[in-house]
Amino acid sequence: MSYTIEGETGPWELVIGLEVHAQVVSNAKLFSGAATEFGAEPNSQVSFVDAGFPGMLPVINRECVAQAVRTGLGLNAQVNLWSRFDRKNYFYADLPQGYQISQFAHPIIGTGQIDIELQDGSTKTIGITRLHLEQDAGKSLHDQHPTKSFIDLNRSGVALMEIVSEPDMRSPEEAGAYLTKLRQILRYLGTCDGNMEEGSMRADVNVSVRKAGEGYRTRCEVKNVNSIRFVMQAVEAEARRQIEVWESGGTVEQETRLFDTGRGITRSMRSKEDAHDYRYFPDPDLPPLVIEQSWVDQLKAALPELPDQRRARYVRDYGITPYDAHVLTLEKETAAYYEAVAKGRDAKQAANWVMGDLFAAINRTKTSIAEPPVSAADLGALLDLMADGTLSGKLAKEVFEVMVETGRAPGLIVEERGLKQVTDTGAIEAVIDEVLAKNADKVAEYRSGKDKLFGFFVGQTMKAMQGKGNPALVNEVLKKKLA
Amino acid sequence: MSLDTATVRRVAALARIRLPEEEVARVQGELNGILGWIEQLQAVNTDGVEPMAGGNPEGIAAMPMRDDVVTDGGIAPKVLANAPDREGEYFGVPKVVE
Numbered sequence: 001m002s003y004t005i006e007g008e009t010g011p012w013e014l015v016i017g018l019e020v021h022a023q024v025v026s027n028a029k030l031f032s033g034a035a036t037e038f039g040a041e042p043n044s045q046v047s048f049v050d051a052g053f054p055g056m057l058p059v060i061n062r063e064c065v066a067q068a069v070r071t072g073l074g075l076n077a078q079v080n081l082w083s084r085f086d087r088k089n090y091f092y093a094d095l096p097q098g099y100q101i102s103q104f105a106h107p108i109i110g111t112g113q114i115d116i117e118l119q120d121g122s123t124k125t126i127g128i129t130r131l132h133l134e135q136d137a138g139k140s141l142h143d144q145h146p147t148k149s150f151i152d153l154n155r156s157g158v159a160l161m162e163i164v165s166e167p168d169m170r171s172p173e174e175a176g177a178y179l180t181k182l183r184q185i186l187r188y189l190g191t192c193d194g195n196m197e198e199g200s201m202r203a204d205v206n207v208s209v210r211k212a213g214e215g216y217r218t219r220c221e222v223k224n225v226n227s228i229r230f231v232m233q234a235v236e237a238e239a240r241r242q243i244e245v246w247e248s249g250g251t252v253e254q255e256t257r258l259f260d261t262g263r264g265i266t267r268s269m270r271s272k273e274d275a276h277d278y279r280y281f282p283d284p285d286l287p288p289l290v291i292e293q294s295w296v297d298q299l300k301a302a303l304p305e306l307p308d309q310r311r312a313r314y315v316r317d318y319g320i321t322p323y324d325a326h327v328l329t330l331e332k333e334t335a336a337y338y339e340a341v342a343k344g345r346d347a348k349q350a351a352n353w354v355m356g357d358l359f360a361a362i363n364r365t366k367t368s369i370a371e372p373p374v375s376a377a378d379l380g381a382l383l384d385l386m387a388d389g390t391l392s393g394k395l396a397k398e399v400f401e402v403m404v405e406t407g408r409a410p411g412l413i414v415e416e417r418g419l420k421q422v423t424d425t426g427a428i429e430a431v432i433d434e435v436l437a438k439n440a441d442k443v444a445e446y447r448s449g450k451d452k453l454f455g456f457f458v459g460q461t462m463k464a465m466q467g468k469g470n471p472a473l474v475n476e477v478l479k480k481k482l483a
Numbered sequence: 484m485s486l487d488t489a490t491v492r493r494v495a496a497l498a499r500i501r502l503p504e505e506e507v508a509r510v511q512g513e514l515n516g517i518l519g520w521i522e523q524l525q526a527v528n529t530d531g532v533e534p535m536a537g538g539n540p541e542g543i544a545a546m547p548m549r550d551d552v553v554t555d556g557g558i559a560p561k562v563l564a565n566a567p568d569r570e571g572e573y574f575g576v577p578k579v580v581e
């Protein structure tokens with residue numbers, strides 16, 4: 001059943017395409033030697049090139065080109081060995097050159113595709129139209145002064161990849177899943193840190209609606225949406241607005257809109273018909289960008305394992321379910337943690353502990369997998385203590401909680417608190433004898449056929465042993481004594 | 484091809500050039516003169532010739548590249564030296580309200 005929104009005139013389909021701006025991970029900017037680091041003092045990472053001083057010549061950063069190529073390869077896309085930079089002309093206070101150096105007619109990366117995973121377990125292929133390199137603009141602060149805006153050019157000239165999708169998405173969920181997957185791929189590749197809060201990744205969302213079987217109707221672009229959740233909300237809000245326009249007899253005008261996150265609606269941003277007249281032309285400062293196939297091959301050979309490959313490997317080598325593999329590979333930090341725990345151990349048990357107890361502890365302590373409350377080595381050691389019979393599953397959970405609280409290694413905790421599981425059959429027998437003597441009536445009932453009482457005896461024994469009895473041994477001895 | 488006065492005004496507006504009404508006709512004449520020269524160039528037969536965007540034909544000199552090393556920046560006073568208005572280490576501009 002495909003996603004539709006019910007209007008007064010019946011169901012409407014959604015057509016969604018995304019343009020994602022992803023900041024390239026590099027030390028220096030796209031065309032200058034100034035630093036890219038986030039959060040520096042205003043205008044301290046600005047060269048004369050970035051400030052648009054006259055007579056300054058841009059020289060491209062090889063690593064930024066490599067990052068674009070890696071990303072293209074990760075998106076299963078065509079790499080263009082010949083590409084070119086154009087000037088996109090517009091005026092804004094944080095664009096000192098008066099134009100953005102971008103790639104309009106000849107992008108470095110052509111068509112590609114990625115598979116997205118949906119809630120119902122299905123996958124869908126989304127087409128990539130292109131990826132091109134361009135300069136970021138500076139940052140404007142509007143709330144520091146009653147009549148002035150403040151401009152910081154530290155971000156001016158930082159390399160961006162603009163990644164354009166085909167209009168292949170049909171629901172807010174698919175748009176969210178696409179952005180999730182794209183972010184995951186970029187983070188695995190190390191070509192963008194994917195930090196949406198700091199603005200390293202932002203999306204322009206193109207939305208239109210239509211009746212089943214129709215071609216495309218006019219679309220609107222919702223600019224600069226900065227979280228996956230907001231993208232999904234903006235898609236739905238904009239689709240509902242357009243449906244209302246069409247159903248009230250109006251016409252949707254092609255325009256740029258903003259998503260008001262507080263009110264959950266989109267509003268018109270600029271209506272000037274000139275806004276999109278960027279008068280692109282080839283940048284006369286820059287010769288064509290020509291790269292060698294052999295270099296592309298080298299970059300390809302050195303690509304890290306991508307999420308799809310890793311997920312398949314987990315299912316194949318670790319024998320965990322596709323769903324567990326999906327969850328464990330969503331963030332590369334989670335995958336690294338999991339592999340450290342699973343290596344040489346019961347991989348399924350490791351998956352359960354990471355996804356269950358560890359995730360819960362991270363939520364509870366408001367930490368992250370990058371700075372986990374329990375290290376992978378310590379969790380692994382805990383699993384080892386279960387494997388060698390030192391700890392029962394129940395005791396292991398208790399020890400884990402102490403590990404979260406104290407950050408200490410499981411071996412130390414077991415020793416200090418005397419939590420070691422009792423595997424001495426003699427000791428267990430002594431306790432059981434006592435339990436049976438105290439409950440002679442129940443023993444009689446059990447022997448006369450009330451099998452269910454067995455659990456009662458196990459419970460009493462464990463209670464008497466403060467949970468430290470080895471469950472298998474307790475069972476074994478009880479069966480023997482009650483026989 | 485020739486430009487009408489409306490197009491001349493629009494091009495000026497896009498380039499943020501103030502064009503007084505009495506100059507529109509003169510600028511129109513100048514721009515149409517330039518377009519006339521370009522039309523002459525169009526007459527040259529370029530069948531089978533690769534288009535060239537700049538003085539650097541494909542393959543003769545590829546774009547030079549720099550290494551990914553921080554070699555610049557840390558010159559905020561110089562960058563801000565010519566600013567008509569500054570607020571601390573920021574450029575100050577008339578409020579840009581969206």
